[in-house]
Amino acid sequence: MARGALQGLRRDLITDAFAFHPMAPLRDGHPLLGLVPRRFRGYARWLPHAALTGFTVLLMLTAAESYSGLGGVLAALLAGVPLLTTMFRPIGAWWLSFGATVVTGVLFSDGWSSTGPWTDTGFFSHLVVMGVVAARTRPRVAAEMWLLTALLGLAFSSWGGWYGADPFIMVFLSGVVLFVVAAVRGLRDSRKEVAAQVAVTEVERTRRTLLEERTTIARELHDVVAHHMSVIAIQAEAAPYRVENPPEELTQSFAIIRENAVIALTELRRVLGVVRAEDYQAPDAPQPTLADLDRLIANVREAGLQVEKTVTGAVRELPQGVELSAYRIIQEGLSNTLRHAPGAAARVEISYVLGGIGLRVLNGPPRGLLKPSPGAGHGITGMRERVTMLGGEMTDGTTDDGGYEVAVFIPVPGERA
Known part of the structure; x- marks a missing residue:
C-alpha cells in the first residue's frame, strides 16, 4: 500500500x-x-x-x-x-x-x-x-x-x-477549503454524468421506439406480401387447368411463375417471419450462394432476358456472407435490368482474385417500351449497404451507349492481394 x-x-x-x-x-x-x-x-x-x-x-x-x-x-x-x-x-x-x-x-x-x-x-x-x-x-x-x-x-x-x-491554522483551513472544492467539483461532475446518462437514455429510447415501429412494419409487410405471393402461386398452379388444351409455352410460363413465387415466399418467411414470434422457426432451406447462380440466370432467361455469364480466376468457396451478398447483388442487378431496361441484353462477370471477388453486372440500353417503375429505388442502396458492411467498394452509373453498369469488389478476410 x-x-x-x-x-x-x-x-x-x-x-x-x-x-x-x-x-x-x-x-x-x-x-x-x-x-x-x-x-x-x-x-x-x-x-x-x-x-x-x-x-x-x-x-x-x-x-x-x-x-x-x-x-x-x-x-x-x-x-x-x-x-x-x-x-x-x-x-x-x-x-x-x-x-x-x-x-x-x-x-x-x-x-x-x-x-x-x-x-x-x-x-x-x-x-x-x-x-x-x-x-x-x-x-x-x-x-x-x-x-x-x-x-x-x-x-x-x-x-x-x-x-x-x-501550522494548525493552515492545516485546518486548507482541509476545509479542499473539502469544499472537492465536494463542489464532485457535485458538478455528478450532474454532468446524470445529464450524459439522460441523453444516452433518450437516444436508446428513441432507437427502441424506431425498432418497435420497424418490427410492426415488418410484421405487416410479412402478412401482406406473404398472402399475395401465396395467391400468385396458387393461381399460377391452377390456371393451366382452366383452359382446355393450353399451349405448352403457357403451361411452362405458369410453372415458372409458381416456382418463383414459392422461392420468394420462402425467402420472405426466412427474412421477415422471425419477427412474428419469439418461437418462430425459420425454414431450413440453405441460403443461396454463387453455386446457385446458374439457376437464377436460367430463371431470368426464361423471363426473356438474354444473359451472358463470364467467370475468371480460380473458382473457390468463399465465406457464407460473401457468397450470399454476391448472389444478392447479381440478383438485384438482373432484376433492375428486367424492370428498367426491357429488351436489353445483360452480362455478368465474376472474377476470383487474390484478396477477394470482383463482380460486374452490365446491361445495354433498353430496346422496348420503358414504363415508369413503381419501385422506391432501394435496389442500388441495398447493394451499397451490403458492400459497405463487408468492407468492399462499389461503383455504378450509366455507360456510354445508354446502358447501366454495377461494379463491386468484396474483400475476403484472410486472403492477401
Whole structure:
C-alpha cells in the first residue's frame, strides 16, 4: 500500500509537474454569463482569469508594503508568481508555492504571527493556490497536497520551534477549503454524468421506439406480401387447368411463375417471419450462394432476358456472407435490368482474385417500351449497404451507349492481394 501510494504521488505531483494546462474560459451557457449583457459575454468568459489576476495584484501590493526594500519585492514575488502560474501549470504552481513556503520560513521568520512558516500574504497565497489546483485536478491530488503541506508545517514546527511556528491554522483551513472544492467539483461532475446518462437514455429510447415501429412494419409487410405471393402461386398452379388444351409455352410460363413465387415466399418467411414470434422457426432451406447462380440466370432467361455469364480466376468457396451478398447483388442487378431496361441484353462477370471477388453486372440500353417503375429505388442502396458492411467498394452509373453498369469488389478476410 505504501509503495502504491508513493507511485501515485509521483504520477500526480512529480511526473510532468510543469506540463502546460491552461485554464479554460467559462463555457457557453454558464450561469454567470446569463447575468452579463450579450455584447459583453465574450469578455465575461475570462472572468475567472481576471478575478485571480486581480487578487494576485492585491496580494503582491500588500506583501510589498509589509517589508521594505528587496524584502518587499521578494515577498511580493513569492506570493504572486505561484498564483499566476495556476492558470497555466497548476501542479507546477503548487510546487512553486511549496518552495516559497520554505524560503519565507527561513528568510521571514520574524514576520510570523500565528500562521506557521508562512507570512501573512504567503498564507493566503498558498491557500488559494491549493484551492485552484484542487479545482483543476483529481480529488486525490488535493489529498496529497494537503498531506505534504501538513508535513511541511510540522517539520518547521518541530525543527524550528523556537521560531514560534504553528501550522494548525493552515492545516485546518486548507482541509476545509479542499473539502469544499472537492465536494463542489464532485457535485458538478455528478450532474454532468446524470445529464450524459439522460441523453444516452433518450437516444436508446428513441432507437427502441424506431425498432418497435420497424418490427410492426415488418410484421405487416410479412402478412401482406406473404398472402399475395401465396395467391400468385396458387393461381399460377391452377390456371393451366382452366383452359382446355393450353399451349405448352403457357403451361411452362405458369410453372415458372409458381416456382418463383414459392422461392420468394420462402425467402420472405426466412427474412421477415422471425419477427412474428419469439418461437418462430425459420425454414431450413440453405441460403443461396454463387453455386446457385446458374439457376437464377436460367430463371431470368426464361423471363426473356438474354444473359451472358463470364467467370475468371480460380473458382473457390468463399465465406457464407460473401457468397450470399454476391448472389444478392447479381440478383438485384438482373432484376433492375428486367424492370428498367426491357429488351436489353445483360452480362455478368465474376472474377476470383487474390484478396477477394470482383463482380460486374452490365446491361445495354433498353430496346422496348420503358414504363415508369413503381419501385422506391432501394435496389442500388441495398447493394451499397451490403458492400459497405463487408468492407468492399462499389461503383455504378450509366455507360456510354445508354446502358447501366454495377461494379463491386468484396474483400475476403484472410486472403492477401
